[in-house]
Structures are given as C-alpha cells and as structure tokens.
Amino acid sequence: MTTPLSAAVKLDFRLQRRYGFFYAAAFVILLWIGVLRIVPEDLLGPAMPYILFGDVQFFYFFIAGAVFFEKGERTLFALLTTPLRFRDYLTAKLVSMSTLAFVTLAVIVLVDYGLGFRPLPLLAGVVFMTLLMILAGFITAPLYPSVSEWFMPSTLLLLVVNAPAIDYTGLWPHPLFYLIPTEAPYLLLGTAFGQVSLSPWQAVYAVGYPLLWIGLLCLLARWVFYRYVVTREGGQ
Numbered sequence: 001m002t003t004p005l006s007a008a009v010k011l012d013f014r015l016q017r018r019y020g021f022f023y024a025a026a027f028v029i030l031l032w033i034g035v036l037r038i039v040p041e042d043l044l045g046p047a048m049p050y051i052l053f054g055d056v057q058f059f060y061f062f063i064a065g066a067v068f069f070e071k072g073e074r075t076l077f078a079l080l081t082t083p084l085r086f087r088d089y090l091t092a093k094l095v096s097m098s099t100l101a102f103v104t105l106a107v108i109v110l111v112d113y114g115l116g117f118r119p120l121p122l123l124a125g126v127v128f129m130t131l132l133m134i135l136a137g138f139i140t141a142p143l144y145p146s147v148s149e150w151f152m153p154s155t156l157l158l159l160v161v162n163a164p165a166i167d168y169t170g171l172w173p174h175p176l177f178y179l180i181p182t183e184a185p186y187l188l189l190g191t192a193f194g195q196v197s198l199s200p201w202q203a204v205y206a207v208g209y210p211l212l213w214i215g216l217l218c219l220l221a222r223w224v225f226y227r228y229v230v231t232r233e234g235g236q
Contacts, residue, residue, distance in 0.1 A: 004084050008092035016096060019069055021062050025104045028058060036112040044113050049125075049189035050165070052105050053182075056129045057158065059101050063093065063137035064154065068147045071229075086222055094134055101130040118192045125188030128210040132181055135217040136161070142228040178205065181213040 016022060032051060039047060105126055109117065136157060144150035160180065167177035168186045177183050184206040190196030191206075198206060 005088040005091060008084060008088050009095050012092045012096035015066065015070075016062075016100060019066060021066075021100060024058070024062070025100055028055060029104055029107050032108045033111050036108075045193045046195055048109065048113055048117075048193045049168070049186060049195065051108070052126065052189055053129065053162075053165070053186065055105055055108065056101055056126065056133055057161070059097055059130060060133040060137040060154070060158070062100075063097055063134045064141040064150060065147065066093070067138060067141040068150075071142075086225060090138070090218065090221055090225075093138060094131060097134045098127060098130045102126055113193075118194075121188045122192035124207065125185040125192060128188070128214070129182065129185035131214050132185070132210060132217070133161070135214065135221055139217065139221050139224050142224055178209075181210050184210045 032055065036044065036047075036051070102123075109122070137154075140154060140157065141147075141150055144153070161182050164177045164180050164183035164186050166172050167174060167183065168190065187196055187198060187202060187206045191198055
C-alpha cells in the first residue's frame with residue numbers, strides 16, 4: 001500500500017532527476033575522483049573530512065534550487081491542495097536529498113580512499129551534516145523571491161557553517177566553535193578517517209548536539225513554510 005510519505009519520496013526523486021540534480025551529483029563525483037587521484041596517499045586521510053564537508057554543501061544549493069523550481073512551477077501550490085502533511089513533505093525532501101548525498105560521498109570515499117575508514121562515524125557525520133545543510137537551504141530559500149536575491153545572503157550563512165574548520169585545523173582552537181552545530185560533523189568525519197580521537201563528552205556532543213539542532217530546524221522549517229509559502233501561495 002502506497003502511503004503519502006512513500007509517494008512524496010518517489011515524487012521527490014523524480015523531481016531531482018528532472019531538475020538535473022543527478023547529473024550535478026555525477027559531475028561532483030567525477031571531479032573529485034579526478035582531483036584526488038593526484039593527491040599523495042598519505043594526505044588522503046587528513047583531506048577527506050574537508051572534501052566531504054565541502055561536497056555536502058552542494059546540497060544546500062540543491063534544496064534551495066528545488067524550492068525555487070517548485071515555487072516557479074507552482075508545484076507548491078498544487079501540493080497545498082492535496083492532503084499531504086508538511087511533516088511528510090519535509091521528510092520526503094530530507095530522505096531523497098540525504099540519499100543522493102550519501103551515494104555521492106560513498107562513491108568518492110570508496111573509489112579514492114578505499115575501505116580503511118570507520119563506518120559509523122562516517123555515516124553519522126555525513127547524515128548530520130547533510131540534514132543540517134538541507135534544512136538550512138529549505139529554511140532560507142522561501143525568505144527571498146528569487147534565487148539571485150537569495151544567493152548573496154546564503155554565502156554569509158556558509159561562512160558561519162564553515163567556521164568550525166578553524167578549530168578543527170588547530171589554527172585557532174576555541175570552545176565557542178562548539179556552539180556551531182557543524183563542529184560535530186567535523187569531529188565525526190575526523191574520527192572516521194583516524195584524524196581525531198574523541199573523548200567521551202565529545203562523543204556525546206557529536207551525536208546529541210546536531211540532533212538537537214536538526215529538531216529545532218525542523219520546527220523552524222514548518223514555521224517558515226507556512227509563513228512564507230502557504231500564506232503567499234494561498235494569496236495568489
């Protein structure tokens with residue numbers, strides 16, 4: 001039996017293919033496979049957290065692009081006339097985009113790095129980072145009428161998202177970076193590739209803190225959707 005959620009997930013995968021996200025992901029895979037071929041083997045481990053962290057940020061733009069596409073094609077207006085609940089709509093977006101992100105990063109890791117990583121920290125780091133970036137794009141895109149107006153402010157958010165790299169690299173270690181939720185995926189990815197050894201409290205932080213933020217961002221996404229999408233679409 002097809003549920004509203006499963007139908008929404010299938011629709012989202014079809015829309016991803018229609019919008020060209022599959023081709024964009026394939027391009028990212030081929031690009032990094034080519035680039036990492038020339039990276040010395042002893043530098044691959046230290047480089048992988050940064051590479052994966054950067055790759056996931058493409059999906060920040062993918063989800064924002066999907067929102068603008070759906071607004072432009074009045075797809076969102078059509079969804080408002082169906083019994084699909086927002087919870088299912090958002091879950092479908094998170095599932096489909098996260099799946100595409102995971103497949104993309106898994107291919108890059110397996111082809112260029114091999115199997116010498118710790119799977120659980122890698123999976124957790126990728127999933128947390130992907131969900132955070134997707135939710136950030138989903139929340140910010142409806143605030144602007146067009147992608148051109150969204151693009152510049154969105155880069156400011158990316159500066160904040162990438163700030164924990166300063167702490168992770170050791171350039172300026174400071175506990176305030178732990179307030180930024182993307183610090184946790186950095187620690188998990190570093191652990192996955194043997195670059196970081198987490199203390200017990202860091203392990204709890206690396207799992208619990210992003211989960212807290214994901215929950216809060218889901219609530220914020222609901223408010224933004226009804227405030228900036230439902231109200232505007234319904235009034236047109």
